[in-house]
């Protein structure tokens with residue numbers, strides 16, 4: 001098998017709200033006893049976390065990454081409760097079963113208490129959040145600079161940069177000076193009326209809170225990346241999206257104030273980068289093809305009560321990242337929680353050796369036959385002179401998939417079950 005590393009990406013948890021959700025049940029017949037309905041319904045967030053726990057038991061994951069928004073509307077007690085829930089339900093952090101697992105959590109705009117955010121220092125609003133993390137035995141959140149985590153297996157390496165996109169949240173400094181006082185006064189007056197819950201919801205959901213990365217975060221990302229070994233795959237991870245989303249939003253600050261700064265710096269690195277985020281409660285995968293030739297792949301996780309993503313990176317035997325498989329775990333209409341159709345994104349463009357005789361022979365056979373089974377391609381590799389036919393065949397097929405020349409069906413079942421089709 002070609003070397004691969006797997007990552008779990010979990011979106012916004014919003015535990016205080018999602019813990020109350022029931023599964024969608026067809027409840028036309030009200031005569032069913034309440035107890036039976038409750039038992040069938042079982043909360044979706046519990047189902048999702050049970051599956052995450054099973055994954056951690058069965059497999060070796062390089063990272064478990066949470067995209068922030070653990071709380072609702074800046075409720076600190078909700079944040080503390082969610083952090084404890086993560087640690088206990090998944091057995092993470094100091095003294096627990098998966099203590100050694102590399103866990104990354106970034107703050108979300110809903111984790112920021114607005115009263116604390118209005119205090120003079122930018123960091124004050126993160127103090128109770130960090131305290132909650134420490135109390136639960138979990139690693140700290142990134143605040144003014146990136147937190148780097150790395151994982152190495154043989155020649156393959158991933159470096160994760162945890163970034164705080166909420167540095168600006170609730171801090172008036174990002175509102176233009178000429179309007180600042182008036183806007184802050186207007187927000188305060190709307191929020192302190194107390195009776196108007198709609199204003200608070202609107203404040204947290206429509207980002208009138210000016211989300212932004214700090215200067216040190218952007219600087220730290222660039223400097224940190226420049227010191228990494230060339231073959232390592234960089235994964236940047238923050239709560240907010242860096243591309244505007246499909247739902248048009250009428251708000252003074254609809255998106256991250258300086259998302260362009262991060263996007264531009266990541267694009268200039270000349271190496272593939274994955275940017276993982278949450279926030280939008282949807283799950284698009286968007287690719288920015290940069291002029292330096294390497295893609296910037298933006299992967300969003302849905303709200304955690306809807307599922308999570310398994311991101312698998314396939315490397316060449318020499319340890320260069322080749323392709324990225326995204327496997328969404330979601331609820332089907334029937335309520336069953338399962339893996340959905342995988343998506344493959346080529347990330348190795350231009351950074352590997354030219355195709356050898358085995359790749360050419362296998363591709364010729366696929367074009368001639370249109371679709372081929374594993375066994376046929378193995379004999380083809382043997383005829384072309386491969387010494388380790390199975391590994392050579394797998395590498396050839398991953399290369400051809402990464403170049404979008406073929407598609408592999410049943411990829412998740414293991415290579416013996418692969419059916420490969422030409423995309424011509």
Ligand SMILES: [Fe+2]
Pocket residue numbers: 012014069108110279280281
């Ligand atoms: Fe959220």
